[in-house]
Amino acid sequence: MASRKRHIPERTCIGCGAKQSKNELIRLVVDSGGLVVRDDWGKGRGAYVCPNNSCWKGLEKEHILRKAFGREGPIALHSELQGITWGNGNNEIEKRLF
Numbered sequence: 001m002a003s004r005k006r007h008i009p010e011r012t013c014i015g016c017g018a019k020q021s022k023n024e025l026i027r028l029v030v031d032s033g034g035l036v037v038r039d040d041w042g043k044g045r046g047a048y049v050c051p052n053n054s055c056w057k058g059l060e061k062e063h064i065l066r067k068a069f070g071r072e073g074p075i076a077l078h079s080e081l082q083g084i085t086w087g088n089g090n091n092e093i094e095k096r097l098f
């Protein structure tokens with residue numbers, strides 16, 4: 001493989017399992033109460049997901065979140081991040097992203 005001049009780290013989407021460059025994915029973290037929130041720059045264990053509807057849907061499944069964060073207890077997507085429709089430019093996350 002040819003070497004790239006600017007290396008952007010790759011991360012795996014927890015929805016589809018595809019590897020993407022980090023800056024094309026949304027970073028999520030879980031707080032101590034088991035709430036999953038968006039966090040672009042924070043430290044700690046993050047999970048990454050593609051900004052599209054099919055991958056985002058997976059975040060509503062507890063077992064996917066649990067596996068992604070290696071967490072035993074209850075875990076849930078923050079209500080602000082639920083029910084987002086990607087691709088219409090109308091949700092707040094998408095506005096901030098693009």
Ligand SMILES: [Zn+2]
Nearest residue numbers: 013016050055
């Ligand atoms: Zn994906």
